[in-house]
Amino acid sequence: MTDVAEEQAAAEPVETMAAPAVEAAASMAAADDATAVTDTQAAPADVEPATTDTATADSSEPETPYNVLAKAREAYWLRDFATAEQQYKKLTQLEPANPDGYGELGNMYFSRGMWDEAANAYYEAGVRLLDEGLIVQARQMVDVIRGLNGNQADELDAQINTATTSSP
Numbered sequence: 001m002t003d004v005a006e007e008q009a010a011a012e013p014v015e016t017m018a019a020p021a022v023e024a025a026a027s028m029a030a031a032d033d034a035t036a037v038t039d040t041q042a043a044p045a046d047v048e049p050a051t052t053d054t055a056t057a058d059s060s061e062p063e064t065p066y067n068v069l070a071k072a073r074e075a076y077w078l079r080d081f082a083t084a085e086q087q088y089k090k091l092t093q094l095e096p097a098n099p100d101g102y103g104e105l106g107n108m109y110f111s112r113g114m115w116d117e118a119a120n121a122y123y124e125a126g127v128r129l130l131d132e133g134l135i136v137q138a139r140q141m142v143d144v145i146r147g148l149n150g151n152q153a154d155e156l157d158a159q160i161n162t163a164t165t166s167s168p
């Protein structure tokens with residue numbers, strides 16, 4: 001086979017495969033155009049298009065812990081501490097056994113110099129960490145609470161010691 005013949009033979013499968021792809025794309029585009037025309041004709045003139053604005057969302061829907069956490073963090077970073085506190089507290093109500101909401105609430109209080117509130121929130125996080133069997137993390141909360149001169153440090157430490165001596 002000559003070089004020219006080899007080049008033509010190599011090019012044939014590409015052309016053969018490309019042709020159906022081009023035809024399919026043209027066919028899909030024509031179908032999309034037809035659908036768009038049909039959809040436009042079928043829509044009543046007095047119907048407004050849907051929006052993604054969250055302000056118009058149905059407020060009766062239950063809020064998920066993830067959404068509440070996102071709102072709390074957003075408010076915190078926007079320095080809207082009242083809203084952040086409200087959302088973090090709501091998170092602790094939605095998931096009372098989860099230490100994360102209490103930890104984040106403690107972090108917010110800590111960043112604002114609200115030491116007693118931070119110590120209380122960290123204590124609650126520590127208790128929940130202990131309940132989950134996360135002893136190391138619960139002990140770390142004891143150290144943080146002690147640094148804040150929180151009275152709860154000794155209580156949490158005693159609970160950890162009781163849990164570690166009574167567990168197999």
